[in-house]
Amino acid sequence: MNIVYKFRDETNEEIEKIKSNFLLEVNHLSLTIERVGKGSDVEHLHVIRDFHLNIHQGEVVAIVGASGSGKSLLADAILGIHPKNSLIEGNIKYENQPLTEKRKKRLRGNDILLIPQMTNALDPLMKAGKQVESFIKQKNKQKIVKDIFQKVGLDPAVYHQIPSTLSGGMIRRIFIAMALASKVKLIIADEPTNGLDAEALDELLFQLKMLANDNRGIVMITHDLEAAMKIADKIAVFYAGETVEIADRKNVRKAGKFRHPYSRALWNALPQNGFVPIECSQPSPAEEIIGCSFASYCPEATKRCGTEKPELREVENGEMVRCFYA
Amino acid sequence: MLAFHIGKFILKRTLKFVTLLFAVVVLTFMLVSLSPVDPIQSYLGAEMMVVSEEQKEEIAEYYGVNQPKLQQFFKWLKMFLQGDLGTSLVYRQDVLSIIQEKFVASFALMALSWSMAGILGYALGVIAGMNKGTFADRAIKLYCFVLASTPTFWIAILLLIVFSLWLGLFPIGLGTPIGVVSEQVTWLDRLKHILLPAATLSVIGVSNITLHTRQKVIDVLDSEFIRFARAKGEEGFTLFKRHVFRNTLFPAISVHFASFGELFGGAILAEQVFSYPGLGLAIVQAGLNSDVPLMMGIVVFSTFFVFIGNLLADVLYTMIDLRMKNGEAI
Numbered sequence: 138m139n140i141v142y143k144f145r146d147e148t149n150e151e152i153e154k155i156k157s158n159f160l161l162e163v164n165h166l167s168l169t170i171e172r173v174g175k176g177s178d179v180e181h182l183h184v185i186r187d188f189h190l191n192i193h194q195g196e197v198v199a200i201v202g203a204s205g206s207g208k209s210l211l212a213d214a215i216l217g218i219h220p221k222n223s224l225i226e227g228n229i230k231y232e233n234q235p236l237t238e239k240r241k242k243r244l245r246g247n248d249i250l251l252i253p254q255m256t257n258a259l260d261p262l263m264k265a266g267k268q269v270e271s272f273i274k275q276k277n278k279q280k281i282v283k284d285i286f287q288k289v290g291l292d293p294a295v296y297h298q299i300p301s302t303l304s305g306g307m308i309r310r311i312f313i314a315m316a317l318a319s320k321v322k323l324i325i326a327d328e329p330t331n332g333l334d335a336e337a338l339d340e341l342l343f344q345l346k347m348l349a350n351d352n353r354g355i356v357m358i359t360h361d362l363e364a365a366m367k368i369a370d371k372i373a374v375f376y377a378g379e380t381v382e383i384a385d386r387k388n389v390r391k392a393g394k395f396r397h398p399y400s401r402a403l404w405n406a407l408p409q410n411g412f413v414p415i416e417c418s419q420p421s422p423a424e425e426i427i428g429c430s431f432a433s434y435c436p437e438a439t440k441r442c443g444t445e446k447p448e449l450r451e452v453e454n455g456e457m458v459r460c461f462y463a
Numbered sequence: 464m465l466a467f468h469i470g471k472f473i474l475k476r477t478l479k480f481v482t483l484l485f486a487v488v489v490l491t492f493m494l495v496s497l498s499p500v501d502p503i504q505s506y507l508g509a510e511m512m513v514v515s516e517e518q519k520e521e522i523a524e525y526y527g528v529n530q531p532k533l534q535q536f537f538k539w540l541k542m543f544l545q546g547d548l549g550t551s552l553v554y555r556q557d558v559l560s561i562i563q564e565k566f567v568a569s570f571a572l573m574a575l576s577w578s579m580a581g582i583l584g585y586a587l588g589v590i591a592g593m594n595k596g597t598f599a600d601r602a603i604k605l606y607c608f609v610l611a612s613t614p615t616f617w618i619a620i621l622l623l624i625v626f627s628l629w630l631g632l633f634p635i636g637l638g639t640p641i642g643v644v645s646e647q648v649t650w651l652d653r654l655k656h657i658l659l660p661a662a663t664l665s666v667i668g669v670s671n672i673t674l675h676t677r678q679k680v681i682d683v684l685d686s687e688f689i690r691f692a693r694a695k696g697e698e699g700f701t702l703f704k705r706h707v708f709r710n711t712l713f714p715a716i717s718v719h720f721a722s723f724g725e726l727f728g729g730a731i732l733a734e735q736v737f738s739y740p741g742l743g744l745a746i747v748q749a750g751l752n753s754d755v756p757l758m759m760g761i762v763v764f765s766t767f768f769v770f771i772g773n774l775l776a777d778v779l780y781t782m783i784d785l786r787m788k789n790g791e792a793i
Contacts, residue, residue: 245693245694257686257688258691261710262710271705
């Protein structure tokens with residue numbers, strides 16, 4: 138679903154206006170964890186260094202990055218549930234207003250919802266239905282929840298079951314049910330596709346897309362570029378704590394490639410694109426990076442890449458890349 | 464299948480109990496036999512001087528004091544199996560009726576202190592765990608460590624000095640007021656007498672349950688479902704009420720049941736300091752006077768009591784586990 142299609146009936150001027158009205162806008166976000174090591178040494182872990190993201194209502198944006206690159210902390214930082222010993226800097230705006238810690242507190246669960254990665258995110262001793270109920274303000278909660286369960290393909294009897302008796306796939310459906318039950322406008326799905334078989338994966342992606350069609354913004358954090366390519370409108374590629382590229386999915390499909398060398402490496406690693414293994418590892422978050430974070434693995438790197446840090450720059454139509462040569 | 468499991472469980476536990484009881488009984492008998500206290504002397508007390516040697520011989524003959532120890536033991540065992548615990552030398556009463564009488568007093572004391580320690584300990588554990596690293600947490604932890612290494616009798620004496628001697632709020636001992644006919648003793652009197660010994664036991668009993676609950680709360684707060692609950696906007700008391708409470712209460716209760724044994728040990732000391740007429744005081748009397756039947760009777764009974772406590776803890780834990788596996792919400 139493309140934004141232009143969405144507002145087809147509006148005038149061009151209005152489209153421009155809506156397009157510049159982001160639901161969520163993240164600029165220069167960094168998250169540093171301070172860890173006290175031996176003696177009085179304090180170690181600073183730069184888990185997120187320079188992260189950018191923007192999303193409109195009704196849009197799906199995928200954040201794609203390797204496992205263990207700190208993607209889950211990204212969700213925590215936006216929601217304001219990051220660890221106490223971490224420091225967040227940068228600019229987050231929600232509906233054009235700065236998203237302060239105080240505002241995050243008010244919005245989480247009401248405006249912004251996390252779809253967690255782990256299936257152990259449900260209270261092990263509470264009935265599944267009860268856990269969905271907390272999102273519903275009206276009366277007759279049980280009936281509403283059971284209706285939603287049916288909508289996402291769950292037996293209404295699941296209402297009375299506790300999580301240990303449910304499969305991973307069923308628990309993911311419960312997460313989707315929560316999103317449907319709530320009135321949230323922004324959904325951050327943290328690795329929602331982990332451990333799903335092909336059929337369950339397609340179904341989940343379909344459900345996420347449905348949520349987006351309901352005019353909600355979906356941020357999908359994933360390591361699965363293939364799944365991202367199926368539903369995302371935009372793809373933000375995450376490497377070493379930085380957004381290295383924001384690409385329009387349709388343009389990628391058309392061109393058959395990404396702009397940034399790291400994104401290209403990810404793309405080429407997909408089975409249908411040649412299955413070329415990625416010959417790089419993430420730099421350690423404890424490292425200070427001078428220059429481009431991908432320089433040491435990049436086939437096209439020059440001397441400049443090793444000494445000067447490239448900024449994320451707009452290429453066209455909101456597409457961005459962090460590379461001197463792309 | 465379930466009946467088979469329950470049957471197996473009961474059989475296993477019964478066997479365990481019988482072997483445990485046998486070991487405890489043998490050991491106790493051996494220890495009392497080695498005691499230098501002459502049972503005849505403690506039986507006669509001040510009359511020792513007036514009773515002739517022949518009469519002493521007859522008493523010894525009557526009670527079987529001069530028989531070989533092994534024979535004495537088997538005689539006791541035989542009577543025990545017939546349900547006869549014998550007669551106490553000190554109280555000159557049927558052992559079973561003494562235990563009954565003393566147990567009521569001790570049970571009231573232990574039940575009160577057990578519940579107080581449980582409620583207070585759980586609450587402190589939750590406060591410490593929910594506020595990990597803060598001043599409250601460190602203060603509670605310090606309190607627990609100090610108390611865990613403080614002898615019961617010392618706390619008992621301290622409370623006695625402060626509340627009975629200095630402040631005069633409570634009587635200094637016994638289970639009922641002195642010089643009052645037992646029919647005229649009111650509930651308030653009994654409560655006044657039981658409160659200080661119960662407080663002694665609770666104050667000590669708190670540390671175990673507090674430290675356990677604190678750790679459990681920290682573990683639960685660290686779990687993925689709490690991260691998710693926070694992401695849903697739950698915080699503070701709501702978070703505790705909805706998720707932390709039920710995930711920490713049952714482990715706390717089962718741990719608390721397992722502390723029955725310590726409670727019994729503590730009760731002996733507290734009863735001694737407050738001269739509270741319970742089982743603890745009786746067993747000390749029995750030990751000091753080589754009152755073998757009473758000693759053995761109380762030991763058998765205590766073993767049974769503590770075993771039941773541990774059994775309850777186990778059953779409770781297994782039940783929670785089974786309920787979780789069967790998918791029933793608690």
